[in-house]
Amino acid sequence: MADTPKIRTPIVCVLGHVDHGKTSLLDRIRGSSVVDHEAGAITQHIGATLVPIDSILSMAGVTGKAVIDVPGLLFIDTPGHHAFTTLRARGGALAELAILVIDINEGFQPQTREAVQILRQYRTPFVVAATKIDRIHGWRVQEKATFLKTYEEQGERSRSTLEHKIYEIVGILSEIGFSSERFDRVSDFQRTVAIVPVSAHTGEGIGDLLMVLVGLAQRFLKGDLAFSAEGGARGTVLEVKEERGLGMTLDLILFDGTLRVGDEVVLATHEGVTTTKVRSLLIPRPMKEIRIEDRFERVKEVVAAAGIKVSAPGLDDVIAGSPLYGVRGDRETVIQQVRQEMEEIHVHLSEEGVTIKADTIGALEALSKELHEHHIGVMKAEVGPVSRHDLVEVQTIEDPLHSVMLCFNTPLLPDAAELLNDPSFAHVKVFRGSVIYQLINDYVAWKDEELKKKARQQFQQVVLPAKIQLLPHCVFRQSNPAVVGVRVISGKLRSGVDLADKNGRRIGHLKTMQLRQEPVAEAEAGTELAISIEGPTVGRQINIHDELFVDVPERHVKVLEHEMLENLSPSLKESLAEFAALRRKDNSFWGK
Numbered sequence: 235m236a237d238t239p240k241i242r243t244p245i246v247c248v249l250g251h252v253d254h255g256k257t258s259l260l261d262r263i264r265g266s267s268v269v270d271h272e273a274g275a276i277t278q279h280i281g282a283t284l285v286p287i288d289s290i291l292s293m294a295g296v297t298g299k300a301v302i303d304v305p306g307l308l309f310i311d312t313p314g315h316h317a318f319t320t321l322r323a324r325g326g327a328l329a330e331l332a333i334l335v336i337d338i339n340e341g342f343q344p345q346t347r348e349a350v351q352i353l354r355q356y357r358t359p360f361v362v363a364a365t366k367i368d369r370i371h372g373w374r375v376q377e378k379a380t381f382l383k384t385y386e387e388q389g390e391r392s393r394s395t396l397e398h399k400i401y402e403i404v405g406i407l408s409e410i411g412f413s414s415e416r417f418d419r420v421s422d423f424q425r426t427v428a429i430v431p432v433s434a435h436t437g438e439g440i441g442d443l444l445m446v447l448v449g450l451a452q453r454f455l456k457g458d459l460a461f462s463a464e465g466g467a468r469g470t471v472l473e474v475k476e477e478r479g480l481g482m483t484l485d486l487i488l489f490d491g492t493l494r495v496g497d498e499v500v501l502a503t504h505e506g507v508t509t510t511k512v513r514s515l516l517i518p519r520p521m522k523e524i525r526i527e528d529r530f531e532r533v534k535e536v537v538a539a540a541g542i543k544v545s546a547p548g549l550d551d552v553i554a555g556s557p558l559y560g561v562r563g564d565r566e567t568v569i570q571q572v573r574q575e576m577e578e579i580h581v582h583l584s585e586e587g588v589t590i591k592a593d594t595i596g597a598l599e600a601l602s603k604e605l606h607e608h609h610i611g612v613m614k615a616e617v618g619p620v621s622r623h624d625l626v627e628v629q630t631i632e633d634p635l636h637s638v639m640l641c642f643n644t645p646l647l648p649d650a651a652e653l654l655n656d657p658s659f660a661h662v663k664v665f666r667g668s669v670i671y672q673l674i675n676d677y678v679a680w681k682d683e684e685l686k687k688k689a690r691q692q693f694q695q696v697v698l699p700a701k702i703q704l705l706p707h708c709v710f711r712q713s714n715p716a717v718v719g720v721r722v723i724s725g726k727l728r729s730g731v732d733l734a735d736k737n738g739r740r741i742g743h744l745k746t747m748q749l750r751q752e753p754v755a756e757a758e759a760g761t762e763l764a765i766s767i768e769g770p771t772v773g774r775q776i777n778i779h780d781e782l783f784v785d786v787p788e789r790h791v792k793v794l795e796h797e798m799l800e801n802l803s804p805s806l807k808e809s810l811a812e813f814a815a816l817r818r819k820d821n822s823f824w825g826k
């Protein structure tokens with residue numbers, strides 16, 4: 235007998251700029267407070283929340299018999315900062331629908347535009363949730379009301395402000411290439427993006443938002459959502475963790491097929507691909523989020539799409555973010571599918587760079603991508619905790635800027651933490667964090683400061699170029715040493731350097747400098763001061779109006795040209811170029 239086609243729960247992805255209220259919106263829908271569990275109040279991992287159709291109809295105030303085939307909505311709560319582009323793109327690829335969250339008072343932000351580009355790339359239909367309408371000046375809150383009902387109760391000024399803010403969003407979406415309108419004015423939801431004004435704080439408009447999503451799924455996605463319940467399970471591992479009474483478990487988003495107790499499944503581990511059999515399946519109560527809900531219901535099978543917990547032997551080494559495939563038919567084919575999917579994971583690696591560790595594949599990809607965009611190389615990237623062996627490898631790297639490990643949301647094992655107290659590991663720098671963009675910012679700030687420190691040290695050690703001219707009527711002593719007044723024409727003049735004439739002939743050593751009868755160590759271009767030169771006699775080797783150059787050693791010229799040029803002032807560049815050209819007319823002068 236042929237499988238009976240079913241309509242599975244559509245997967246909804248939530249995107250938007252950081253702090254625009256994505257998680258708060260889901261908190262209102264599910265009546266929980268996941269946002270309090272997130273580092274920096276920014277969602278760091280993909281979680282899953284099932285909202286049954288009965289709950290949606292109740293929130294929307296729909297009474298009577300509604301002919302709806304869609305069983306509900308499964309929300310994927312995705313991270314909000316641009317460092318999570320890879321995770322969001324993965325969520326976009328996984329989801330059939332999306333909510334683009336925009337703070338109506340702040341409008342489009344950089345990550346909002348980025349989210350729109352992701353949705354365009356994956357051709358994911360989306361609805362705009364224009365959040366925080368309760369913060370519009372003078373807004374009269376109507377707790378949990380539909381938008382049209384609360385809109386009727388608003389004063390003229392609040393209505394006008396709301397309309398203005400909505401049409402700012404309409405205008406920007408139009409520039410990007412999308413037609414949009416307030417949801418109650420949309421006649422063709424397939425061609426026009428619906429904008430639903432909502433408040434996560436008061437619940438206003440939330441029911442409307444959910445019904446628009448259900449309507450889109452019901453009207454345009456039934457063909458995509460139809461599937462055979464007997465098909466092999468396909469899912470993504472969210473988290474690997476130990477549960478009391480169950481041992482090691484997987485938190486999983488099942489996005490296709492059916493998973494049953496006793497099914498053989500293929501998983502990816504740090505050592506390769508492995509197979510195991512499902513011992514038990516647990517689902518969170520509806521309206522609860524899989525990461526924080528302790529009360530689970532045991533079931534014999536789960537049909538996609540769903541957020542579930544899987545108990546099975548041999549899960550300790552499974553990689554978070556990796557695929558799970560149920561075996562139906564040829565076992566080797568399924569193993570090869572998982573192996574191939576793992577090989578497609580994209581991490582930018584280079585011959586030189588930092589080492590990164592993260593708790594999931596998605597986080598590792600995101601960290602790699604962000605570092606790549608900052609032109610920072612990644613030499614090694616792995617999922618899992620930081621071990622003693624990891625630190626020993628980092629310690630052997632000679633470049634101090636690469637003797638660094640960035641750890642996202644992953645612990646240091648006790649023996650690794652102990653190793654960092656060893657003086658021989660003092661140069662090893664470990665950055666840890668649970669918000670990726672902050673981790674990146676911390677590293678970049680440290681790296682920039684280290685480069686500045688290195689540049690300052692190098693600047694003090696290298697002989698800098700300068701061009702000077704002897705001033706008339708300023709010969710204070712003819713020799714032993716000669717004391718003369720000079721003007722610094724270009725570059726930066728420092729004491730303790732050798733001087734050469736315009737023919738490249740070395741004529742003496744600059745011992746001391748005085749400005750307004752006070753000793754100075756250096757002088758900028760344009761400064762007039764007195765200097766003492768050991769070696770020449772005024773009237774013989776040097777004369778007034780002569781132009782002299784700091785005799786920069788060849789190796790210092792190369793350092794200035796190849797390592798420090800971008801940090802040199804225009805005056806120093808001018809002086810360096812003139813002196814280098816002078817010397818290169820006859821290379822034999824160098825080293826005299």
